Amino acid sequence: MAPRSEAQFEEIRNKSKAKIKEAALELFARQGFDSTSMAQVAKKAGVAKGLPYNYFASKDELLMAVIEDLMKEGEHLIGQAFAIEDPKEKLKHIIETTFEWLQLHSDRFKLVTALSLQMDQLPPKIRDIVGQKFGANLEIFGPLMKEAGLSATDDEALMFGAMMDGIAVQYMVMKDDYPLERIKAAIFRTWFPDETH
């Protein structure tokens, strides 16, 4: 019989990689990176213990791939927001999307945050990715708020960014005990008072 075509192999590979990354993301996010064993990942992905190593050279590389996917997703979202013309709408959209994602995927936020907290002992490559991402977050609200006419100073933007991060962390930790909807409403009421929500 003829061997499979390159395209077929490509598809198989992609599927397996996706399965593994998905399992890894879920487990890393829920239990933390250190507390997740490669065997667990393989099991959850429904593959043999050795397969992940066909696709990822090490546990660290798997984490990297997972994080990279996450970052791409994040960039995609931001990208979509930046396509919006109206500055106020743009900012609103970002805030809204953030809340939405926070609720939908708080585990993923947890993973990134937990990694950020132990950046010192992360493999350099991961450290770079995560660090750069975190730095970017800091600078995102300043221009946006100015554009939207919502803040006169960088300081206000800084504080706003801190608040958003704080909300995220508090929600990650407290989950259903956290008044996410209330604080979201409060934010919109405070910064977009004219509009109806």
Added chain:
Amino acid sequence: MAPRSEAQFEEIRNKSKAKIKEAALELFARQGFDSTSMAQVAKKAGVAKGLPYNYFASKDELLMAVIEDLMKEGEHLIGQAFAIEDPKEKLKHIIETTFEWLQLHSDRFKLVTALSLQMDQLPPKIRDIVGQKFGANLEIFGPLMKEAGLSATDDEALMFGAMMDGIAVQYMVMKDDYPLERIKAAIFRTWFPDETH
């Protein structure tokens, strides 16, 4: 040698326990709980590898003891602040102390935050301690700000608390790259505009 009295034994025990907890706190805080081995703790404490198990039934129990001490410390600080009469000064003092401690002991904040993020799989006892602490944080600023005449609504207090937590996390992650002084100044300028700093 005369047999030691019960009190003497007690003192020896307490000293050993203290040494071990101190070493554990430092290592857990700096390297993370998972990345710290009991052997490292013992070595840093200057005791034999087996001794920690004379006082703490397991690594988890040691963590618990360490966290409990940390919480006590925190309560003590809050307690000091609450001794202040003037509501505005009380709030200012808490904020200032928070910043001070953040700079002095960001590692400890990191430990607690990292633990909070993986609460699901923490031993129940630790989970309770940490969770309760985090919950308390949420509720602390509301009354204080109202007392101090700084916020009309609970929502504002909620946002303020989130911001403080956000600042903490951002600082833990970025350390010297974070404009801590600037944001601190901005906070005081915003919430305590009359006064000189």
Added chain:
Amino acid sequence: MAPRSEAQFEEIRNKSKAKIKEAALELFARQGFDSTSMAQVAKKAGVAKGLPYNYFASKDELLMAVIEDLMKEGEHLIGQAFAIEDPKEKLKHIIETTFEWLQLHSDRFKLVTALSLQMDQLPPKIRDIVGQKFGANLEIFGPLMKEAGLSATDDEALMFGAMMDGIAVQYMVMKDDYPLERIKAAIFRTWFPDETH
């Protein structure tokens, strides 16, 4: 396409087998058998990871085939020498060829020698091949030297054979640090003093 004839298939098979054995020989010789993976062999041979198993039932069988080829090569060389009439020339030719091959293919000698040293746990078939070869070496110089009038006794031949093996091992280990040319010259000077070199 016309269906290929049996002969064509045969040729294709032989080419693949040859490619794989060649790659295996080179890698086994350079890195050792244990340190060479089947994946490496396949890659070096330019075939898929599974193909070697179409031709060789296991890594051991592949080794066997490689060794067998090596032995055949050796026998061929010996055969050529034995075609020489003059006994002295015959012996000289063998010695010279040995040195030549030692320099050219010390890696292959290394492979065989290394295998010989762990014969106990070699698959029986390999053990037989290697063992028999080694035994033959022992007996080869006796008749030759007698024929050539160079040694009166079997003992001298035995010592001569040991020396040749010793030179080989020492050269394999020390490579360029070993005075191969010098010892070769010394041998000829000692056993073929009349002639010029």
Added chain:
Amino acid sequence: MAPRSEAQFEEIRNKSKAKIKEAALELFARQGFDSTSMAQVAKKAGVAKGLPYNYFASKDELLMAVIEDLMKEGEHLIGQAFAIEDPKEKLKHIIETTFEWLQLHSDRFKLVTALSLQMDQLPPKIRDIVGQKFGANLEIFGPLMKEAGLSATDDEALMFGAMMDGIAVQYMVMKDDYPLERIKAAIFRTWFPDETH
């Protein structure tokens, strides 16, 4: 109860280290280094799987320790021989000891020889030890034979040394099929003809 004294611990440690090294030597020698697992070593030594790592940082370090012991033993033997005044007796003693050890411990010779053959991929430290040992062997017979009035030239010494190595290798491989006694007798007859054996 009082803890054991430092001397007691020292003794326990030494005993365990010795047990482990002994087991390792035997297994490495018999099966080869690569083919021996740490679990096997532990089992043969009668200790738990993890204990060897209390004493040797890695499998390589264990090998190093084993080799070092072997080298020390070798040096001790040579040292004893060098205490002999009469040059001829000295040489005879070395040769005799070599044969004796070869018979008694051919496995150990095998280990060192096998390692020598794969020096390229040995950890540098081991490579150095083994390489230096092998080099020393080359130079030992020259002075000795001259002293003993047995060889006029360096070349003869070189050939003699090669022969001794060759005998060793042949014996390691063929074991009981090898005429060790006969070749030993032949050597003495050739180089020490005056004496009776």
Added chain:
DNA sequence: AATGAATGAGGGTTCATTCAT
């Protein structure tokens, strides 16, 4: 109260081998 040698489960990783196509 204190010591540190010893245990063994479990984690990351490799690789010979199989098999559907």
Added chain:
DNA sequence: GATGAATGAACCCTCATTCAT
């Protein structure tokens, strides 16, 4: 005949924990 994805046993090593002294 050929491909390479998939399997899983086995390997090296770490570390929480136990225990005799």
